[in-house]
Amino acid sequence: MxxxxxxxxxxxxxxxxxxxxxxxxxxxxxxxxxxxxxxxxxxxxxxxxxxxxxxxxxxxxxxxxxxxxxxxxxxxxxxxxxxxxxxxxxxxxxxxxxxxxxxxxxxxxxxxxxLPLTIEGLADVYGKSAFVCPYCDGWEHRDQPLVVISSGADALHMAKLIAGWTNRFTICTNGSGDMTEAHREELSQRGIPVFDAPIRSVDSEGGIVHQVVLTDGTTVPCTGIFFRTxxxxxxxxxxxxxxxxxxxxxxxxxxxxxxxxxxxxxxxxxxxxxxxxxxxxxxxxxxxxxxxxxxxxxxxxxxxxxxx
Ligand SMILES: Cc1cc2nc3c(=O)[nH]c(=O)nc-3n(C[C@H](O)[C@H](O)[C@H](O)COP(=O)(O)OP(=O)(O)OC[C@H]3O[C@@H](n4cnc5c(N)ncnc54)[C@H](O)[C@@H]3O)c2cc1C
The missing domain is CATH 3.50.50.60 (FAD/NAD(P)-binding domain)
Incomplete structure (x- = not known):
């Protein structure tokens, strides 16, 4: 001792x-x-x-x-x-x-x-073009097309924040059933697209995401992602x-x-x-x-x- x-x-x-x-x-x-x-x-x-x-x-x-x-x-x-x-x-x-x-x-x-990330391809971009905190990494993604992976009240909260850095973002709920009609209406009034299908993969090169692919075949082009772990x-x-x-x-x-x-x-x-x-x-x-x-x-x- x-x-x-x-x-x-x-x-x-x-x-x-x-x-x-x-x-x-x-x-x-x-x-x-x-x-x-x-x-x-x-x-x-x-x-x-x-x-x-x-x-x-x-x-x-x-x-x-x-x-x-x-x-x-x-x-x-x-x-x-x-x-x-x-x-x-x-x-x-x-x-x-x-x-x-x-x-x-x-x-x-x-x-x-x-905990380990479950969306295919997300670990490849985590910390390079996918981030958890807009205060930490929002500036580097200002004015860029982004995907926010979130749903329900949190999606609305994230939308309000991310709107301070870019007006080109899409919400992907990744198959969550949390979105109420009121949430959808509030986002739709502002022209923010919401996709509900589960995410099949995050496609990237060298750690930089270029699209999020949904299981229904939709592709969402983007250069950055914000999400929750x-x-x-x-x-x-x-x-x-x-x-x-x-x-x-x-x-x-x-x-x-x-x-x-x-x-x-x-x-x-x-x-x-x-x-x-x-x-x-x-x-x-x-x-x-x-x-x-x-x-x-x-x-x-x-x-x-x-x-x-
Ligand atoms: C992708 C990403 C990007 C980020 N970017 C920013 C940014 O740009 N700006 C910013 O301000 N914040 C950023 N953050 C947040 C920031 O990293 C954390 O807030 C900060 O590191 C917290 O500091 P901490 O000392 O509490 O914990 P940590 O920095 O996580 O340190 C904890 C340490 O404790 C060690 N430890 C745990 N258990 C044990 C044990 N039993 N024995 C010995 N050691 C142990 C761990 O290994 C680790 O080294 C980011 C976070 C992430 C995930």
Whole structure:
């Protein structure tokens, strides 16, 4: 068993890295355990992060690590956390590599992950010309012919958003029966085509989609797709140790990332439905301040000033 850390952070994406920076600057002993499978690894460019617009996700993490390593109490571990025992003040984290870490506090910054895509050809374009978030990738597709794969109230919500980037888009419901007459009427009044047949395939070349083919033979030419993936928690460990989990799969936290389990915090995609890197980094920073606050309170009882 190694030394006891002040905080073990599980996950080294924007949330975990931001927390590590704050805690490192606060002179806390921190281990960031990261298996290196961030959700945005499918994409070549990350957008909308102030001063880093655009940047490759891998380069973002490289710069972050380089800057964090200026603080000598932070270390990085390339491994997967697989089990957790103990309570506030003395957690034990075991990894797939067979290592064990002791820590006073725990921060889950394990993100969310996508379930495998079921539409043929969609995985070939995911992160290259098919995206999940118009704030992240809408600008790059402005004024282009797009397909939005969505249905029901979400299709309407997506239509209102996407309309800010292009007035040449089509809704494909992929065989979902969720569209009401009211939804159809609202879209039709604005000239937005809606196709209901299931999608047979997404045809592309070099990752760039050129058409969506439906099972009834309809082809919808386009240069980009926006769609929803099915998300699950990046790690099941929060649930396993008793953290309350919301319906969306996110860890329930207070505004500073504190969970219902004493000493356990969560930040980033794992704890919010606002999936953007800068939001994740911000939540990581806030959780780190809360963690440092608890550690400072606990250290205060045995703090003595050095003689002047
Ligand atoms: C295709 C795509 C494009 C995107 N584009 C943008 C964009 O342009 N701009 C933007 O702001 N946002 C974008 N996002 C969203 C952005 O990627 C996320 O909001 C952000 O990465 C969340 O950061 P995070 O630190 O919470 O999680 P992540 O970045 O997902 O990092 C979580 C880390 O935890 C690790 N992990 C999980 N479980 C364990 C475990 N048990 N042990 C060890 N490690 C573990 C994972 O492997 C991963 O490395 C995009 C997302 C996708 C899917």
């Amino acid at each position: 190694r030394m006891k850390y002040d905080c073990v952070i599980i996950g080294g994406g924007p949330a975990g890295l931001s927390a590590a920076l704050v805690l490192g600057r606060a002179r806390k002993k921190v281990a960031v355990i990261d298996e290196g499978k961030p959700r945005n690894r499918v994409t070549g460019e990350m957008h909308g992060f102030l001063t880093r617009d655009p940047i490759a996700p891998s380069e973002f993490r490289r710069i972050a690590r380089e800057q964090i390593l200026a603080y000598p109490t932070v270390s990085f571990v390339a491994d997967t956390a697989v089990s957790i025992a103990g309570t506030d003040g003395d957690f034990r984290i075991t990894t797939a590599g067979g290592e064990s870490y002791r820590s006073r506090k725990l921060l889950f910054a394990a993100g969310m992950k996508d 099915t998300l699950v928690p990046g790690s099941d460990l929060p649930r396993a140790i008793g953290c309350e989990i919301a319906e969306a799969g996110t860890v329930v936290v207070d505004p500073f990332g504190k969970t219902n389990v004493p000493g356990v915090f969560s930040a980033g995609d794992a704890a919010t439905r606002m999936h953007q890197a800068i939001a994740a980094a911000s939540l990581g920073s806030m959780a780190a301040a809360a963690i440092n606050g608890e550690l400072s309170e606990e250290a205060w009882s045995h703090f003595t000033q050095a003689p002047h």
